[in-house]
Amino acid sequence: MLSGAWDGHSYVYFRSVCQLAIPYGSNYLSFPLRDVRSSPFDGSQKRTFGSFFVQEDDPALKKVAQADFGKDFTGISRQKQKSDTVDHYILLLRKIGRLKSISEGRHLHSRIKENGMDCSSSVGNALIQMYGNCGNVKGAREAFDKISQPNRYSWTALIKAYGFNGDLHGALVSFNTMPEKDVVAWTAIMAVCNKHGEGQKALFFFYEMMINRGILPDNYAFSCALDTCSLTHSLETGRLIHATMVDMGSTVHLVVETALITLYGNCRSLVDAQHVFNNSMCRDIVCWNAFIAASIQNEQYREAISLFYQVQREGILINNVTYVCILDACASLAALKLGKVVHLAILDRHFNQQIITSTALIKMYGRSKSFHDARNVFASLVNPDVVSWTSMVVACTQNEEFQEALNFFYQMQMKNIKGDGMLYACVLYACGESGAIKVGLELHSASICSGHADDPQVRDALVKMYIKCGCVCEAKEVFDMLSACYDSTWNEMIRALIGHSQHREALHLFFHVHHKNMKASELTYVRILNACTEELGIEEGRLVHVCIVEANYVDDIAGATTLISMYGKFKRVLDARNVFDNLSKCDFVAWNAMAAALVQNGRFQEALDLFYQSVHTNMKPNLVSFVSVVEACTGLLSLEDGFRFHTAIIQIFPVLDIILGTALINMYGKCGCLSDAESTMQSLLHQDVIAYTAMISAFIQNDQCKEALQMFALMLKNGVKPDSVTLTCVMEACLHLTLLDFGHIIHMIAIEFCYDEELVIGTSCISMYGNCGSVEDAIKVFEILPHNDIGCWNAMLHVLGHNGNGMASKVLFNQLQHCDIIADHTTFVCAFVAFSHEGMIDDACQLSFLMRYHCLVPTADHYACMLDLFGRAGQLDVSKALASAMPFQGAFAWQCLLGACKINDHFEHGVHAAKFCLEQSTKTDDPFVLSNFDDS
Numbered sequence: 001m002l003s004g005a006w007d008g009h010s011y012v013y014f015r016s017v018c019q020l021a022i023p024y025g026s027n028y029l030s031f032p033l034r035d036v037r038s039s040p041f042d043g044s045q046k047r048t049f050g051s052f053f054v055q056e057d058d059p060a061l062k063k064v065a066q067a068d069f070g071k072d073f074t075g076i077s078r079q080k081q082k083s084d085t086v087d088h089y090i091l092l093l094r095k096i097g098r099l100k101s102i103s104e105g106r107h108l109h110s111r112i113k114e115n116g117m118d119c120s121s122s123v124g125n126a127l128i129q130m131y132g133n134c135g136n137v138k139g140a141r142e143a144f145d146k147i148s149q150p151n152r153y154s155w156t157a158l159i160k161a162y163g164f165n166g167d168l169h170g171a172l173v174s175f176n177t178m179p180e181k182d183v184v185a186w187t188a189i190m191a192v193c194n195k196h197g198e199g200q201k202a203l204f205f206f207y208e209m210m211i212n213r214g215i216l217p218d219n220y221a222f223s224c225a226l227d228t229c230s231l232t233h234s235l236e237t238g239r240l241i242h243a244t245m246v247d248m249g250s251t252v253h254l255v256v257e258t259a260l261i262t263l264y265g266n267c268r269s270l271v272d273a274q275h276v277f278n279n280s281m282c283r284d285i286v287c288w289n290a291f292i293a294a295s296i297q298n299e300q301y302r303e304a305i306s307l308f309y310q311v312q313r314e315g316i317l318i319n320n321v322t323y324v325c326i327l328d329a330c331a332s333l334a335a336l337k338l339g340k341v342v343h344l345a346i347l348d349r350h351f352n353q354q355i356i357t358s359t360a361l362i363k364m365y366g367r368s369k370s371f372h373d374a375r376n377v378f379a380s381l382v383n384p385d386v387v388s389w390t391s392m393v394v395a396c397t398q399n400e401e402f403q404e405a406l407n408f409f410y411q412m413q414m415k416n417i418k419g420d421g422m423l424y425a426c427v428l429y430a431c432g433e434s435g436a437i438k439v440g441l442e443l444h445s446a447s448i449c450s451g452h453a454d455d456p457q458v459r460d461a462l463v464k465m466y467i468k469c470g471c472v473c474e475a476k477e478v479f480d481m482l483s484a485c486y487d488s489t490w491n492e493m494i495r496a497l498i499g500h501s502q503h504r505e506a507l508h509l510f511f512h513v514h515h516k517n518m519k520a521s522e523l524t525y526v527r528i529l530n531a532c533t534e535e536l537g538i539e540e541g542r543l544v545h546v547c548i549v550e551a552n553y554v555d556d557i558a559g560a561t562t563l564i565s566m567y568g569k570f571k572r573v574l575d576a577r578n579v580f581d582n583l584s585k586c587d588f589v590a591w592n593a594m595a596a597a598l599v600q601n602g603r604f605q606e607a608l609d610l611f612y613q614s615v616h617t618n619m620k621p622n623l624v625s626f627v628s629v630v631e632a633c634t635g636l637l638s639l640e641d642g643f644r645f646h647t648a649i650i651q652i653f654p655v656l657d658i659i660l661g662t663a664l665i666n667m668y669g670k671c672g673c674l675s676d677a678e679s680t681m682q683s684l685l686h687q688d689v690i691a692y693t694a695m696i697s698a699f700i701q702n703d704q705c706k707e708a709l710q711m712f713a714l715m716l717k718n719g720v721k722p723d724s725v726t727l728t729c730v731m732e733a734c735l736h737l738t739l740l741d742f743g744h745i746i747h748m749i750a751i752e753f754c755y756d757e758e759l760v761i762g763t764s765c766i767s768m769y770g771n772c773g774s775v776e777d778a779i780k781v782f783e784i785l786p787h788n789d790i791g792c793w794n795a796m797l798h799v800l801g802h803n804g805n806g807m808a809s810k811v812l813f814n815q816l817q818h819c820d821i822i823a824d825h826t827t828f829v830c831a832f833v834a835f836s837h838e839g840m841i842d843d844a845c846q847l848s849f850l851m852r853y854h855c856l857v858p859t860a861d862h863y864a865c866m867l868d869l870f871g872r873a874g875q876l877d878v879s880k881a882l883a884s885a886m887p888f889q890g891a892f893a894w895q896c897l898l899g900a901c902k903i904n905d906h907f908e909h910g911v912h913a914a915k916f917c918l919e920q921s922t923k924t925d926d927p928f929v930l931s932n933f934d935d936s
Contacts, residue, residue, distance in 0.1 A: 109139075164195055186206070199229075393426045775799060
């Protein structure tokens with residue numbers, strides 16, 4: 001109690017107003033205006049009560065009068081005075097208000113009017129409260145207007161009737177109109193503001209009352225102010241109010257202690273809540289419940305369960321709120337066994353038919369994956385409310401019973417039970433997970449009609465439902481209407497856009513939400529960087545990098561690794577190294593990404609050095625690490641390092657992984673050590689298509705094409721299905737061996753496995769048929785391919801030129817000029833070769849002009865073709881001039897000229913060319929050509 005202003009008169013005043021000071025729906029029991037001693041309530045007393053208030057033919061009021069009123073109406077007799085009649089009208093109105101029986105309330109109001117008692121302030125106040133509790137603001141106002149001299153209780157009751165029925169404006173107007181405001185009225189308007197989420201207004205009224213009006217807050221005013229701080233998570237303001245109470249020398253009332261515990265619990269200050277609870281002198285079950293709830297809010301579920309056992313050991317009778325709290329803890333821990341024990345206790349105390357308790361049981365069973373028990377609890381409810389129905393739908397979704405969730409929703413519709421936004425969100429989630437797009441569309445329409453479509457959680461669920469059902473355009477339309485959204489929503493939206501190849505849209509959305517300071521998940525950064533790597537470009541990737549720095553995600557390993565990989569692909573090794581070097585903590589994922597970037601860009605020795613550096617920092621290499629270093633050895637053709645790493649791999653990985661084994665086979669193949677490649681192949685427990693392809697490729701690289709074909713045959717014999725890469729390698733072997741029949745068989749196998757329309761297979765077939773002299777087959781393959789890749793055009797030009805079809809090459813090259821495909825250096829080399837073999841000098845010269853048109857700079861290969869062309873045509877002076885004027889000098893040009901001199905028996909030019917060959921080349925073929933020339 002507040003010692004500075006609490007005397008006998010104040011105590012009587014407190015007793016009379018404490019009920020008005022507590023908001024509707026409070027857990028605290030109201031104090032009656034006068035003590036009524038209880039005594040047995042038999043049938044004769046009921047008769048006396050009925051004859052006093054209710055006529056025998058008035059069944060409506062008789063029903064209310066007989067509704068367990070034993071404690072309220074004991075000892076009533078016909079001789080009671082009018083003052084007692086008023087008291088009992090008031091008690092009956094309160095009972096009707098608690099039952100929310102508006103029809104019975106109107107009935108009793110009519111009887112009060114007949115008796116002329118509606119002008120009485122005490123009866124009028126009770127009428128205002130009754131109508132307010134029943135949600136009839138109009139009736140409350142009419143009752144207020146009927147009072148001849150409304151007092152402060154009348155005004156307070158009217159304020160609450162407006163405020164707790166959704167009319168904040170009406171409550172504020174009534175409060176401002178109230179002539180004299182006491183602490184009860186100020187507390188009431190604060191409670192109303194809390195009800196409407198106007199915490200700042202509530203605190204304004206608190207300070208206005210205490211500072212400007214000089215009204216000393218009572219315990220309920222302090223409690224209400226603390227509730228405001230709890231709702232708004234204003235921890236420091238709450239602590240200030242707590243300190244104010246201490247400075248005033250107040251003895252903290254239990255209701256304030258409970259409010260303090262709730263405040264500290266909501267604001268994640270469990271230590272303060274514990275301090276208040278431990279220092280409480282008289283802890284009732286409400287106080288215990290508050291501290292249990294605070295523990296649960298701070299995820300101290302086991303502590304909450306310990307408190308549950310402790311309160312029972314102290315002999316305090318627990319109530320349904322206690323059970324609800326402990327069921328929440330069981331649900332969070334998925335403690336099904338304990339939850340069932342609590343369920344038995346609830347049945348023993350007959351709390352199972354209370355909606356709040358049964359709903360908590362449904363939630364507990366749902367989260368504990370005991371759907372059958374949740375359904376049984378729901379089935380036992382006589383009259384489930386919308387919260388129970390919604391909890392059952394949530395339990396269905398938690399247990400992946402999506403069709404059941406839809407069925408419960410349909411039942412709600414049939415019973416005309418109106419759900420809230422949470423219900424729509426749950427059902428939409430069920431639609432998304434089950435792919436029920438038709439039902440989802442119907443729910444979308446229904447949410448618009450019911451007004452729930454503007455609910456943020458419903459729109460969020462709509463976006464995710466459409467994404468799950470693959471309707472990205474519809475999801476984007478709903479998303480664009482969101483004024484604000486959850487972080488998970490736009491992260492999912494970006495994922496969906498990338499998944500449907502709308503990379504540019506995803507990037508725009510990413511930048512849009514980033515500038516709104518919304519938080520992207522680590523996975524979103526990875527996805528958007530991968531989109532830049534695969535589809536967008538380096539500049540977009542750099543912009544995303546800037547966003548990562550701004551969001552302080554630079555030390556995130558997943559994002560940094562993706563950045564390193566992106567820069568590696570775009571050949572920005574220094575940028576990749578900069579990201580790597582700036583990591584405060586580095587694991588082998590980042591090391592591996594950096595090593596892979598170095599290998600990808602041909603910096604093989606740096607990759608090995610990086611590996612040794614990581615080992616010296618006591619990091620244990622993994623499989624991916626060894627793959628990178630083996631590839632580095634392959635690039636360096638360092639068989640010695642390869643052997644050393646192979647030995648280390650065997651020690652760390654006794655069973656060789658297929659990926660690592662394939663890398664070793666490639667390394668041995670490139671280094672020309674086929675016996676080790678074969679032994680590595682045989683050591684693999686599972687030899688898949690990748691391993692076989694690597695071995696076939698190793699044979700071909702070492703000019704053992706017959707062995708490559710034998711390995712392919714073994715592969716088919718072992719039942720391993722070849723892929724397009726395998727068939728490409730085998731066709732290369734056929735090309736080198738000019739095995740047309742075998743190559744045709746490989747082509748048939750490609751057709752059988754539906755690889756024939758793949759460009760890499762088609763291009764290989766063209767080259768194979770061309771090299772084997774079957775130009776017609778090559779043309780047939782070329783004609784059925786989709787002509788959108790320059791590779792197949794180059795292959796066909798090469799085949800025609802190689803087989804002496806210069807005119808056909810010219811026709812094909814002209815066709816290419818009319819396509820939307822850009823010719824590359826290889827295209828012009830193939831055309832030059834074809835024209836050279838046919839002596840088409842004018843056409844070859846025209847190619848030189850076309851290269852400039854395509855902004856292509858001639859390479860050594862192009863000059864070699866032109867030298868060969870002029871030499872074959874006998875224009876040795878032009879060849880000599882061209883060789884002398886080349887922007888880069890090399891033995892190859894003079895070798896071409898020397899060969900042309902031999903063909904044309906031109907000794908003088910041949911000697912000049914031989915001189916330059918001897919000066920600029922150390923190859924053994926050069927003097928051989930000269931000797932041949934001398935022999936001629």
